[in-house]
Amino acid sequence: MKKILLFLILFVLMGTTHAWAHDKKILIINSYHKGFQWSDDVLHGMEEVFYKHPEITMNILYMDSKRINSKEYYEKLRELYKLQLKNQKHDLIVAVDKFAYDFLIEYYHELFTDEPILFTGLEQFDLKEIHEKGLEDRIYGVMERRAIGETIPLMAKMMPKLKKITIINDASANGDDSEPFIREAMEEYKESLEIEYIRQSTLEELEKRFSTPNKEEAIFYIRFYNDRYGNLYKNNQIAAMIQKSALPVFITDTLFIGKGAFGGKLVPVQKLGMATGEMVLDALDKKIHPLHVETFEEYWYQFDVQKIKQFEIYPNPVIPEFELVNEPETFFDRHRKLIDAVFLISPFLIFLILGLFHNIYMRIRSEKELRAVEVQKNKHQQFIIQQSKLAEIGEVFSSIAHQWKNPLVEIATIAQDHFYSTTEQTEEQNNQFVHDIMVQVHYMTDTINSFQAFIMPSTTKTVFDVNEAIETMLKIINHTIKYNYIDVSVDISNATNLMVKGYKNEFMQTLLNIVNNAKDQIIQQREEKKIKRGTISIMVYNHAQKVIIEICDNAGGIQNEKLSHLFDAYFTTKKQGHGIGLYMSKLIIEDKMGGKITASNKNDGACFTITLGNVT
Known part of the structure; x- marks a missing residue:
């Protein structure tokens, strides 16, 4: 019996010793x-590896070298660690990144005896x-490349088009x-490229510098x-700066993917931690x-979907395989728990299907109604546009009549000369009469064709030259202006x-509205003896891939209290005005063509500004 008891005691002791040994x-x-x-992700990767090894116990000391980085601080830290680590023995020391590694190499013989060191992230x-x-005889490591x-x-x-x-790389030891x-x-x-290198700045300076597309x-x-003054930025502050950038931001690791960065060939930081754990x-x-010493060379090609759309930069076909992040949440993602619950309660699935069909x-039915409303709205808008064109016809018709008057007189004169001249005229003379008549008729035909083309509504969007549209519009009202x-x-x-x-014709209608309004105001000013001669200047230029037209x-000018209502429906500054012209102009430019129209007072008159997107 004593022998059995002794054997059991020895077995327990051996088992305990075996456990301690591991x-x-x-x-x-x-x-x-x-x-x-960055370091939190590395530690999470290591913990994921150690999770399957309960015999491993981790103790973490934080140096806080981003906030405090001086020789005096490290000497105080050395004294603190001497107290903390006194009479402690470890099987391995892991240095996470450069500051910890340099600290360990400098003070190793004061803090430790023969423990091996494994660094990561250098x-x-x-x-x-x-x-x-x-x-x-005691150094191991995982390099980050x-x-x-x-x-x-x-x-x-x-x-x-990159030039x-x-x-951007801060002025730290890591930098x-x-x-x-x-x-x-x-x-x-x-x-092949202009490359600027920044190591000292502030987030405010960088935000301002990269605010223009x-x-x-x-x-x-x-x-x-760290900025030029030594201040430490938090990750959310850096992410906010990257998110605000009007230029695409390429990166080298996974810290800011999905947080404003465009993407790139990235070091997966948590995987770096896992590789470190395996080497441990x-x-x-x-x-x-x-x-x-191994170099960690695993990379992920990752790109933010929202930034791809914003900058219109696409990774394919440059990169054969890549991952997209920050994709819009699908219906199934938003309702994943609900869908799972549905399958758990399958007896009620049929009711859900019926509800979905309903x-x-x-x-x-709702979309059909909305489409019908939209069609009706478009018809109403088209009606307003056409009504406005009809209102303008009376103003330009006198110009057309004037253009026809001279050629008609010429035709009458030529005809009289032909019929009352002697019958002995030659064939050549008769031909010349016919030629002169046809020239005048062609002129009249061109005039009426231009006018008819102008009043025809546009049905589809086309690419057109703004200057050509302006010149065509001016030809229509040339005489009434002159x-x-x-x-x-x-x-x-x-x-x-x-x-x-x-829509070219509608765009010309907008210009005509503005020019006619200016003409009416100039006539009133001349009648009141305030000006001797009227001027209308049209300036067209490009800015930020836009076409700007200033009339x-x-x-x-226009009274300041009336400026804010100028584009309202049925608002007019004229005694006999209908209040549709400028409202229609805003409708055409902003609703139909996606542009912008504004009015202001400059110098001695009014100025209308139209902004349209360029076609590249």
Whole structure:
């Protein structure tokens, strides 16, 4: 009996000793503070690996080197760690990023005895320094390699018009580690691209600098946690700056994907942590030898769907395989729990299907009603436009009559000469009479054809030249302008592209409304002896890929209290006005052509500004 009891005691002790022999204590020294996303993602990756190894115990010390980074601080930290780690023994020390690694190498012999060190996240590794400290028999590591050299040509392929890249990298020790790779890439592509390199700035300066869209420029963001004054930015502040950028922001890791960055060839930070965890296991099991250093070279091509739409930059066919993030949530994503519940309560599924059919039927009926309302609305808008054109016909008809008067007189005179001349006229003379008559008739035909084309409503959008539309409109009202002593000038000297997409005739109607209003006001000013001669200037130019048309007169302007109501339906400043013309103009420019029309007072008259999108 005693022998059996002794055997059981020895068995329990052996089992306990075996369990102790497999317990492993790991000390992790994190360069940063808790909540710093990069190192938190690395630690999450390590924890995912260690989750399957309950024999491993982790203890984490946070250095907070982003907030405080000085020699005095590290010396105080050394004294604190001496107290914390006194009489403690660890199987492995893990240094997360450069600050922790440099700290361990500097103070290793004061804090530890023979514990091995495994670093992660470094971009540079100096073997000479290890030999000088006598630590070559206890160093392991996982290097992080950012795809800096590969991202610049990737940007150039995805943006064929790219001319300038701005690289952002803060002035930290991490930034120093990335510096050689950045300089190497800049040197390689300096002939084909303008590359600006920023290491010292502030978020406010960067937001202001990148607030203007430019299809020939992009940002390559490496990091920017510390500004020129040493202030530390939080991830949400950096993400806000990236989100506001009017230029696409390419990145090198997964920290800001889905938070404003466009995307790129990214280091998956949590996977870097998992690779670190696997190397920790290998080091503890003696499967690898000291000075075993691997470079983590796993990358994800990821791009933000919303930014692809915003900048119209597409990864395919440049990249054969990539992942899209930030895609709009589908119906099934929004109602996943509901759908799961439906399948759990399958006896009620038939009622749900019937309800869905009823919902679809009601939606189709509702859409039909909405389409009918929309069709009616469009008809009403077209009616208003046509009514306004008819109201303008009376004003331009006198101009057409004047254009016809002279050719009709000429025709009568030629006919009289022909019939009352001698019968001895030659064939050649008769032919000349016929020719002269036909010239005048053709002139009349061209006039009426232009007028008929103008009053015909446009049915589909077309690409047309703004200057050509202006010239055509001016020909229609040429005489009514000329004989009211009004000078009209058109300036397109600052325009490079005047092609727009829209409804040409309706656009001409808008111009006619504005010019006729200016003409009426000028006539009134002349009758009141306030001006001697009227002027209407039309200036057309390009700005920010838009076509701007400014129509200004010298007729005294519009009362300020009436400016805000100028485009309201049935609002008029004329005694006999109908209040439709400018309302219709706003409808055409803004609702039908997606542009903008505004009115203001400038110098000695009113000025109307029309903004339309360019066709490239």
